[in-house]
Amino acid sequence: MLAATSALVLAHAPARAGNDVTQETLLKADSDTSNWITYGRDLSAHRYSPLNQINRANVKNLKVTWTLQLGGVEGGGIWSHGGLEGTPIIQDGFMYATDGWGSVYKIDMQKGHGELVWKMDPKTDHDWAGAVACCGVDNRGVALWGDQVISHTLDGRMIATNKETGEILWQRQIADPDKSESITAAPLVIKDMAITGVAGGEYGVRGWIAATDLNTHKEIWRTYTIPAKGEPGSETWKDSYNAAANGGGATWVTGTYDPQTNTLFWGVGNPGPDWDHEFRPGDNLYSDSTLALDADTGKLKWHYQYTPNDAFDYDAVSESVLVDLPGNGGKQRLSLAAQRNGFAYALDRDTGKFLWGLPFVKQLNWTKGLDPNTGKPLEYDPKLDVQIYQAAVTPTRANAVSLICPGSMGGKNWTPSAYNPDLKLWYIPVIESCNRISNKEAPKNPKLKPGEGFTGGGPTDPVKITGSIAAVDVTTGKLVAKHETEFPQLGGVVATPELIFAGQPDGELIALDAKSLEKLWSFQTGAGLNAPPISFAVNGKQYIAILAGLGGAWDKWYIDGTPGLRKIQPGSTLYVFSVD
Numbered sequence: 001m002l003a004a005t006s007a008l009v010l011a012h013a014p015a016r017a018g019n020d021v022t023q024e025t026l027l028k029a030d031s032d033t034s035n036w037i038t039y040g041r042d043l044s045a046h047r048y049s050p051l052n053q054i055n056r057a058n059v060k061n062l063k064v065t066w067t068l069q070l071g072g073v074e075g076g077g078i079w080s081h082g083g084l085e086g087t088p089i090i091q092d093g094f095m096y097a098t099d100g101w102g103s104v105y106k107i108d109m110q111k112g113h114g115e116l117v118w119k120m121d122p123k124t125d126h127d128w129a130g131a132v133a134c135c136g137v138d139n140r141g142v143a144l145w146g147d148q149v150i151s152h153t154l155d156g157r158m159i160a161t162n163k164e165t166g167e168i169l170w171q172r173q174i175a176d177p178d179k180s181e182s183i184t185a186a187p188l189v190i191k192d193m194a195i196t197g198v199a200g201g202e203y204g205v206r207g208w209i210a211a212t213d214l215n216t217h218k219e220i221w222r223t224y225t226i227p228a229k230g231e232p233g234s235e236t237w238k239d240s241y242n243a244a245a246n247g248g249g250a251t252w253v254t255g256t257y258d259p260q261t262n263t264l265f266w267g268v269g270n271p272g273p274d275w276d277h278e279f280r281p282g283d284n285l286y287s288d289s290t291l292a293l294d295a296d297t298g299k300l301k302w303h304y305q306y307t308p309n310d311a312f313d314y315d316a317v318s319e320s321v322l323v324d325l326p327g328n329g330g331k332q333r334l335s336l337a338a339q340r341n342g343f344a345y346a347l348d349r350d351t352g353k354f355l356w357g358l359p360f361v362k363q364l365n366w367t368k369g370l371d372p373n374t375g376k377p378l379e380y381d382p383k384l385d386v387q388i389y390q391a392a393v394t395p396t397r398a399n400a401v402s403l404i405c406p407g408s409m410g411g412k413n414w415t416p417s418a419y420n421p422d423l424k425l426w427y428i429p430v431i432e433s434c435n436r437i438s439n440k441e442a443p444k445n446p447k448l449k450p451g452e453g454f455t456g457g458g459p460t461d462p463v464k465i466t467g468s469i470a471a472v473d474v475t476t477g478k479l480v481a482k483h484e485t486e487f488p489q490l491g492g493v494v495a496t497p498e499l500i501f502a503g504q505p506d507g508e509l510i511a512l513d514a515k516s517l518e519k520l521w522s523f524q525t526g527a528g529l530n531a532p533p534i535s536f537a538v539n540g541k542q543y544i545a546i547l548a549g550l551g552g553a554w555d556k557w558y559i560d561g562t563p564g565l566r567k568i569q570p571g572s573t574l575y576v577f578s579v580d
């Protein structure tokens, strides 16, 4: 009798309560071995899966277990096709993945293959959104909250979908289409809020980061990355024609969060107009910076700017990887970021103080190096209005064409790095590039229309571009290994105890030894890979998964640097691997 009653009670208990995502779930993400519950796997962006069933000894037996075709390949605006850049989210045997147009797919993985449970199609405006996206039809993934899936669309919306049914519960227009604002980053959920970053740095936007209250669906705060007149930092825009109004500073890569100090860390992109830095005398805060924000108010705690008065298009949007190290005088609390300008930086994450930096690319010619005390480029002179780092290669109106290294994609672009906390190694996906920049004077007081770019020149790619994966020992700040690749790293990495995985743009998924970076395994997916691989478990079995589908900026803007990638065709496939 008693047993039957209990069963009845169980049957009536809210079925989903057990896997509702709360702040507690998110704070424990790193010790949740099976799942991948938030964009960077944990709120520190380690992208480290402790699963070791697939290891150094057996990775040679890694095979495709199942695949599933997704959609979103169709083009729109200036783009001939959509692509896949997303990090799938994994919870209790289900995957939540996106395509470039923001459709969300819930996939049941518990039967040994993938079965679509539902697809939420947000009906993104292909013509408009495709016309204001600088860099592809991209969507980097979802976040979970309660029993909802929170996602973004390229046309600037936040959408909450019922996790069980796939029904849209509510949506809100968060970025302004009339200002050429779009959204490509995955939302970051913390404390019943979803944090959104905006794209549009090449279209004269004024960047921001916004927090949405997931209970009321209203905005809690919005912090602009380019100060308004009179605000602190506005003195770093020294022109007389209000360049800051179109000053760029987009925030198009998902940030990280430190619960101990309730701080959000978020990267800021290029100042606008790109390349014509004489147009915007001054350091152009807070472009090319990492911002540390109070999560409840969006108030700035500190900032660190990497490339003041940027003439190179070195967006500093890279994720801040939060790492704690035991130190002599107490714990070191680091914030690491590998930037597009070719340098990897460690900052004190409580103060923003520069600790160390190193070049991670083979060729770097825009500066002689970093000041060991401040981390600023050695030639940086705060008294100058216009920074000329290395005069021979800095594009200016007088020196209109130059070859810069790294090229304007980097270095490292949005593609996420990974950190192995046991080995204390940080893995950086590298674009080994130089490109040619042509400077062109930008018009003052531009009357911009949606979809009309606002730049001061542009890049071309006369030199072959390759790639590498770099391993940095974060206890010493030294590069300890490098694995050279034929093509640039456009998808990012995941780390496991003994391995790292990375997708190549020519379709190869590779596994490297975590210490030596020696190549141990590869599989040719037959698709362009520009999404981050992930590792997770279903019913106790470890899998590696990656979304495969040519996307992003490369094939439109940078293909001349990689002729070998010209033949890659669009596609949209989920690959899942395991060992028997």
Ligand SMILES: O=C(O)c1cc(C(=O)O)c2c(n1)C(=O)C(=O)c1cc(C(=O)O)[nH]c1-2
Pocket (backbone or CB within 6 Å): 085, 134, 135, 136, 138, 183, 184, 185, 198, 199, 200, 201, 202, 250, 251, 252, 269, 270, 315, 408, 409, 413, 414, 551, 552, 553, 554
């Ligand atoms: O300043 C911006 O707003 C912005 C946005 C994006 C984006 O949202 O994808 C990219 C860039 N800039 C950019 O400079 C860039 O190189 C780039 C590459 C990619 C990509 O997905 O391959 N996106 C972007």
Ligand SMILES: [Ca+2]
Pocket (backbone or CB within 6 Å): 201, 202, 269, 270, 315
């Ligand atoms: Ca940019």
